[in-house]
Amino acid sequence: MKHENILLVDDEQGILDILELLLQKEGYTRISKAMTGQEALHCVQNSDFDLIVLDVMLPDMDGFQLCSQIRWHTQVPVLFVTARSSDLDKLTGLGIGGDDYITKPFNPLEVVARIQAQLRRQGIYKALAAAEAEPAVWDYGLLQIYKDEGRIIVNGTDIHATAKEFELLLFLCRRPNRVFTPSQLYEQVWQSVYLGDEKTVVMHISKLRRKIEQDPKQPRILVNLRGIGYKFVPPGGGRGVR
Incomplete structure (x- = not known):
């Protein structure tokens, strides 16, 4: 018997039932189900989950919108399972905090x-x-990164970041001044094989810059070495550890 708590969110009862049955056969018994966004949000607010399977097309709420709200409560993996199969939908799902996308x-x-x-x-x-x-x-004066709490504070203000944005920033700040190519960042942070598309990494770097840089157009923390990759330059030159 496995002890992970899993939340399945889909408006099709048949899909919920078959996934629950297959997971139970694998030893997962702590399974919750929701058929609307509000039900799912209520579950997340009142229980701790280790993973969420989320449909995009829910009757009361767009699944992408729901994922953004979920990220205010938990950073656990979110797997989108949806009929929306365009590249834009996939990039949107991964960009707002999804960890996998299945059509x-x-x-x-x-x-x-x-x-x-x-x-x-x-x-x-x-x-x-x-x-x-x-x-x-990781304390750099004007920038603090709270690893265990998943918090980023800039100039004393909490900054909302998706799970992948936080993981990307934490990965880089753990390795200050080291340059990583987009493929290295994708494989390390997304834990998936890099297939040559830099858009996902570039998009996340761009969003982080808008949140933590004083001037995102002239970044001094998340620095791009043209044609090579990205590196984290500690503000003020310090190590930021406390």
Whole structure:
């Protein structure tokens, strides 16, 4: 028996039932289900989940909008499962905090396999975090990054960031002044094979700059070395550890 809590969100009862059945066969018994965005949001506000499977086309709320609201409460993996299959939809889903994007019609066994892969990855992250004994706060004066709380503070103000934006910034600040190519960042942060499309990385860097840079058009923290990649330059030159 496995102890992860999983939330399934879809307005089709049949999809919920078959995913629940297959997950139960794999030993997952802590499964919650919701058929509307409001039901899902209520679940997230009142329970802790390890993973969320989320449809985009819900009767009362766009799934992308719902994901943004979910990210105010939790940074757990969100897997979109939807009939919306355009490249723009995929980029939107991943850009607002989704960790995977599966289009309908789908093979239910593949969805379960991807759920298990995300949960395994989360387990590895947790184990590594516990072993590394990393500082809880990266403090650069005007910029603070609270690792355990998933918070970014700029000039004393909390800045909202998606899960991937936070992971990307944390990955870079752990390795100050090191240059990473878009492919390296994608494979390390997204934990997926890089297929040559830089848009995802560029979009996340651009959004982070708008949130943490004094002048996003002339960035001094998330610096681009043209033709090479990106690096994190600690504000004030300090290490920021406390």
